[in-house]
Amino acid sequence: MWYLTQLNTLGLASNKLSGELSPLIENLSAKLTELYLGNNLLSGTIPENFSNLVKLMTLDLSYNFFTSLPSSVTKIRFQKLYVQGNQFTGTVPEFVSWSELNLSFNQFTGTIPHISKYGVPESVLKLNNNLLSGTIPDLVGVLEFQASFNNISGRLD
Secondary structure (H helix, E strand, O other): EEEEOOEEEEEEOOOOEEEOOOHHHHHHOOOOOEEEOOOEEEEEEEHHHHOOOOOEEEEOOOOOOEEEEEEHHHHOOOOOOEOOOOOOEOOOOOEEEEEEOOOOOOOEEEEOHHOOOOOOOOEEEEOOOEEEOOOOOOOOOOOEEHHHHHHEEOOOO
């Protein structure tokens, strides 16, 4: 399956796919702009070479059992990234570009970084149900911000 060189979109969400993503994922079409693998039984780490999918604009890996986001993934210029409902830990990564980013229902810790500076105007940022603390950062340009069920403190001035 990993040698489908003409694909623009691959949708395999809401199935019973299991195991780890193969490093062969980089052999998918260089034309691939959308990849939907959400709501499966996938696990482990996301391969480092994921960043070789240079035209990828939408990535849905939500509601699986992934444990690690490699730094190479944060360098992809996504429009939409959905990784909610996994088992990611550590601090919230800083992605270079995005318009919709959903990191909810994971186990991210630390403070909310000033990641709004990487979003495009009118971007959407969802960080619900993590273990985040600290105060709310500057959200200039963010159209929708959700961070319910965390440990955020401070004043709403």
